[in-house]
Amino acid sequence: MKIAVPKEIKNHEYRVALTPTGARELVARGHEVTVQAGAGEGAGFPDADYEAAGARLEGDVAKVWSEAELILKVKEPQPEEVARLSKGQTLFTYLHLAAEEDLTRGLMESGATCIAYETITAPQGGLPLLAPMSTVAGRMAVQAGAHSLEKAQGGAGVLLPGVPGVAPARVTVIGGGVVGENAARMALGLGAEVTVLDKSIPRLETLDDRYQGRMKTVFSTADSLEEAVRESDLIIGAVLVPGAAAPKLITRAMLADMKPGSVLVDVAIDQGGCFETSKPTTHAEPTYVVDGVVHYCVANMPGAVARTSTQALTNATMPFVVALADKGWKQALADDAHFAEGLNVHEGQVTYPAVADAFGLDCVETAKLIG
Ligand SMILES: NC(=O)C1=CN([C@@H]2O[C@H](COP(=O)(O)OP(=O)(O)OC[C@H]3O[C@@H](n4cnc5c(N)ncnc54)[C@H](O)[C@@H]3O)[C@@H](O)[C@H]2O)C=CC1
Ligand SMILES: CC(=O)C(=O)O
Ligand SMILES: [Mg+2]
Numbered sequence: 001m002k003i004a005v006p007k008e009i010k011n012h013e014y015r016v017a018l019t020p021t022g023a024r025e026l027v028a029r030g031h032e033v034t035v036q037a038g039a040g041e042g043a044g045f046p047d048a049d050y051e052a053a054g055a056r057l058e059g060d061v062a063k064v065w066s067e068a069e070l071i072l073k074v075k076e077p078q079p080e081e082v083a084r085l086s087k088g089q090t091l092f093t094y095l096h097l098a099a100e101e102d103l104t105r106g107l108m109e110s111g112a113t114c115i116a117y118e119t120i121t122a123p124q125g126g127l128p129l130l131a132p133m134s135t136v137a138g139r140m141a142v143q144a145g146a147h148s149l150e151k152a153q154g155g156a157g158v159l160l161p162g163v164p165g166v167a168p169a170r171v172t173v174i175g176g177g178v179v180g181e182n183a184a185r186m187a188l189g190l191g192a193e194v195t196v197l198d199k200s201i202p203r204l205e206t207l208d209d210r211y212q213g214r215m216k217t218v219f220s221t222a223d224s225l226e227e228a229v230r231e232s233d234l235i236i237g238a239v240l241v242p243g244a245a246a247p248k249l250i251t252r253a254m255l256a257d258m259k260p261g262s263v264l265v266d267v268a269i270d271q272g273g274c275f276e277t278s279k280p281t282t283h284a285e286p287t288y289v290v291d292g293v294v295h296y297c298v299a300n301m302p303g304a305v306a307r308t309s310t311q312a313l314t315n316a317t318m319p320f321v322v323a324l325a326d327k328g329w330k331q332a333l334a335d336d337a338h339f340a341e342g343l344n345v346h347e348g349q350v351t352y353p354a355v356a357d358a359f360g361l362d363c364v365e366t367a368k369l370i371g
Contacts, residue, residue, distance in 0.1 A: 003034070004034045004072070005017050006073060012303055013074065013303040013306075015042070018033070023035065027055065040310075066084070071085075074094065090112065092317075097116070098272065104361075115329065116352070117129035137267050144286065149233060156261025160187065161190050170232045170233050171235075175274070179267045196218070220249075225250065237265065241354070243344075245272040255292075264293055266278040267301065279295075281298050281299075282298060283304050320339060320342075343366045351364050351366045
């Protein structure tokens with residue numbers, strides 16, 4: 001199969017969808033791999049390493065896209081990338097469509113087959129291609145939050161661990177899944193006072209068991225959210241309803257009850273964000289202030305630690321890439337019901353129910369397409 005790896009073009013996105021190791025494996029299986037010149041540089045993978053792995057380098061971005069049957073990316077296609085897609089091509093990447101109507105309609109119009117990393121499931125539960133980046137983003141969320149609490153960033157001037165004689169900061173994590181657990185773990189490690197809110201009792205039980213009471217676990221309700229807003233120095237938004245737009249858990253009116261200079265880090269921003277006042281930001285300008293509260297809402301947090309993230313992401317994506325390359329999308333999805341959950345758009349039709357619901361579109365069952 002003809003496989004292409006374009007250079008990512010989202011703001012400060014340095015990850016790449018395939019490492020030289022991955023290219024070598026695909027070439028060994030008889031596939032033709034074309035990597036856009038410079039695609040791996042930001043993650044520390046020079047062009048020469050791809051060439052040594054048997055990949056072909058291509059400087060002309062139009063050719064990278066037009067000649068491919070399978071396109072491997074990291075971030076959702078930007079408008080100029082959507083324009084390059086066509087019917088008969090398969091795109092495998094993060095999509096987060098429920099938060100992006102224009103992108104959804106653009107992909108429908110392209111006629112391409114679009115498979116999202118973030119909606120693929122695993123037999124043991126969970127989202128195996130989201131989890132590695134959620135681990136990264138959860139860990140980074142505390143770094144971002146700690147930095148944003150500094151005065152020069154508009155924060156209250158609070159040090160997360162405090163010092164002897166001065167109490168540590170209070171950190172609340174809303175959503176105790178992969179992002180939430182990793183954020184909570186980092187905040188604990190830095191000496192903050194940590195509370196995790198979740199709607200899932202089994203998840204709260206797991207966290208309580210794992211951390212032996214070192215973090216508070218609280219069932220998420222309107223009351224517990226209001227308390228978190230009043231008490232916290234840093235709130236990290238980490239909820240997910242898979243494939244769907246994030247619920248808005250902190251409204252603009254609630255910001256009035258927050259301490260001046262407190263910080264909201266909305267990791268769930270790629271699914272639209274879980275705070276009413278969140279809007280996507282970039283690594284170039286990661287924060288803004290609303291009603292005295294600093295907001296950090298970067299939608300591609302792991303892009304900033306591209307080396308670690310690329311390795312973690314491709315470790316998880318590679319078996320799926322191999323299946324797509326060896327069998328084609330239809331057979332690969334027919335052979336694996338969990339992989340089939342990744343199909344979001346095919347030849348103009350939405351195939352993922354939560355995305356169709358978000359925009360009032362018809363949904364075609366994936367099972368009918370892969371027969
Ligand atoms: N901004 C970025 O760069 C990145 C963003 N993400 C995003 O972070 C979000 C979280 O991802 P994961 O931790 O992997 O998901 P997950 O599925 O592991 O965890 C989500 C948790 O939210 C809980 N939850 C759902 N609705 C809730 C509610 N109303 N109140 C309280 N808890 C609720 C669930 O019970 C679950 O425990 C996703 O939107 C994901 O796409 C992930 C990686 C990078
Ligand atoms: C999951 C996601 O959106 C990211 O890694 O950028
Ligand atoms: Mg996005």
